[in-house]
Amino acid sequence: MPNIKLTSYGASQEVTGSCHLLNINGFRILVDCGLFQGGSKNYLKNWDNILFSARDIDVVILTHAHLDHCGRLPVLYKNGYKGKIYATGPTIKLAKIVLEDNLQIMTEKSIKQNLTPLYSSTDLMKTNISWIKADYYQKIELGQGISFTFNNAGHILGSATAKIEVDGKSIVFSGDIGGHNMPLVKDIDYIDKADWVVCESTYGDRVHEDLADRDKKLIDAVKRVTLNNSTLLITIFAIERTQDILKVLNDYYETHLDFKVPVYLDSPMAAEATKIYKEEIKYLNEDAQDTLKRDNDIFRFPHLKITNHSRESKKINSVPPPKIILAGSGMVEGGRMLHHFGRYLSDKNNHVLFMGYQVPGTLGNKVLSGAFDFDYYGRKVPVKAGVDQIDGFSAHADKNALLDWLGHFQNPKKILLSHGDDKVLEKFSQSIKEKLGYESQVIEFAEPIVLS
Ligand SMILES: [Zn+2]
Structure with a gap:
């Protein structure tokens, strides 16, 4: 039985700053490393020391190019990370422009607020030479018997859910997910097997207009x-x-x-x-x-x-x-x-x-x-x-679409909820219990969860 531990350093009881560290038998995978956004108090959290050792991360997987999922990647390199970042081809292209744009905005804001810029153009350059393209449905071996596969997330161009597998156990990270019949991107892929699902909850209490x-x-x-x-x-x-x-x-x-x-x-x-x-x-x-x-x-x-x-x-x-x-x-x-x-x-x-x-x-x-x-x-x-x-232009799944996607997993051990405001997480957790009968848990900031 593998030892699997999950610790989140962002998007825990809030909607920005996605950053999940998965430790499998000592192999450390970071899924997303996004920027905290929304008001100056939240934004300043980006300057807090990261609470894990970037040097000890073995690999990074990026689900999609939104800033709240990719914005702190250069901070990892600033802190000594030397590894690769896996993402789909379109995500790599989009993340490059998002990070470049953010470098300029963040530097301007830093100067105004007398802060040292969060990262430099050198850190961004180190990020940009570290991308590895992983296509949808391509199983990537990471070493030590651990692998991952991207599936369509239906959220934005290139967005993916990431399924990480080891010794017959698996955990799926939703990243951000969209619904069906989106105007441009392909539908989200259902996944039937996973022991644990880390699921976003942004609109876990709302239904979009059609x-x-x-x-x-x-x-x-x-x-x-x-x-x-x-x-x-x-x-x-x-x-x-x-x-x-x-x-x-x-x-x-x-x-x-x-x-x-x-x-x-x-x-x-x-x-x-x-x-x-x-x-x-x-x-x-x-x-x-x-x-x-x-x-x-x-x-x-x-x-x-x-x-x-x-x-x-x-x-x-x-x-x-x-x-x-x-x-x-x-x-x-x-x-x-x-x-x-x-x-x-x-x-x-x-x-x-x-x-x-x-x-x-x-x-x-x-x-x-x-x-x-x-x-x-x-x-x-x-x-x-x-x-x-107008809410309907949101690329996020609403409550019904989230429950629909989760409902296709057969008997998951637990749904771990991230990326949502406190009240929304509580309501969504209740809906999961009532509609699907699954056990769920709200992820707390920097609190390790032992999965096995
Ligand atoms: Zn997103």
């Missing part, structure tokens, strides 16, 4: 800008949600040629990520591939303008309404959207649409929760614009 409703909500908001002669701000996350939104807008603009409101994709990172989606077509689902055969660019349509340079971004300001601006960061903790908030939120004609979960402590969360004003570089800006949220 895809047709969310698309209609978006198009209604788009149409409203002409009626009000106003500006619509759409907060975006660079990967997956942006491409989903562009596809919906593409379908609308290409079938409504008289609709001429300009759309600005004001995010160089989102534009870069979109290029990778086009390069990695074989990882998209059949529907998306079919559409691509008819419309050779499902992410580009009349009146879409991509503004790469900041001087182009500033010029958007002088374009009269109506206009639509897509920009990040997704929770408005910085990035170009913060400047657009400063310019447009004081006008009651304008509108802001939040595309997904806003972590408490972020400006996105404050505005969505009804803040009267916010601080923009020392100036109070009143929030008079209309504020709305």
Whole structure:
């Protein structure tokens, strides 16, 4: 019987900073090493010393390229890790741009707050020469009789669940999972055998609106800008949600040629990520591939303008309404959207649409929760614009999809819950017990769990 111990150093009773250390007979596998996000208190946790020895890690497996899963990888190299990082091909491409973008943002924030940057460009370079591509369904031998296999997670391009096996025992890490019939990525793969499942719980207490409703909500908001002669701000996350939104807008603009409101994709990172989606077509689902055969660019349509340079971004300001601006960061903790908030939120004609979960402590969360004003570089800006949220563009599975995926495991010994707010974890744990009859446990920060 192998000795297996799991200790999590992030995304334990919270939704960011994913970092799970699996010790199998002394062989140490780290699954994900993400950034803590959401408000300055949480963000500062990234500067805490890591509570395990990076030098002693044998291998790292990355489930997908979101910053809260990959953002602290360079910190491992800074702390002496010299090994490899396994990920799918699209994840490697996306993680490179995510980490490069973060280096710049993190360095700027560090200088402002008198902190030593979390990592340097040298640490990032060490990270970038350590990637090893592992394709879906390819069993990779790690040594000492331990192996792992990636399956589709249905979350973002390249996202995977990781199944780690040793001596007939297995543990599956969900990473982040999506549902079925996602607009672009392939469906999540069901897995029938595992002794333990580490499962994300972000939306463990909620059911998303269906895809047709969310698309209609978006198009209604788009149409409203002409009626009000106003500006619509759409907060975006660079990967997956942006491409989903562009596809919906593409379908609308290409079938409504008289609709001429300009759309600005004001995010160089989102534009870069979109290029990778086009390069990695074989990882998209059949529907998306079919559409691509008819419309050779499902992410580009009349009146879409991509503004790469900041001087182009500033010029958007002088374009009269109506206009639509897509920009990040997704929770408005910085990035170009913060400047657009400063310019447009004081006008009651304008509108802001939040595309997904806003972590408490972020400006996105404050505005969505009804803040009267916010601080923009020392100036109070009143929030008079209309504020709305569309949940359905989340790439995360909702409660039903999470239970559906978990329900396909045959008699797992235990479900270990991560990546969720405290109240959500409690409710989701209850749902697992009631609907599936499985035993579950909420993972606590840095508390080892002996599995066998
Ligand atoms: Zn994710």
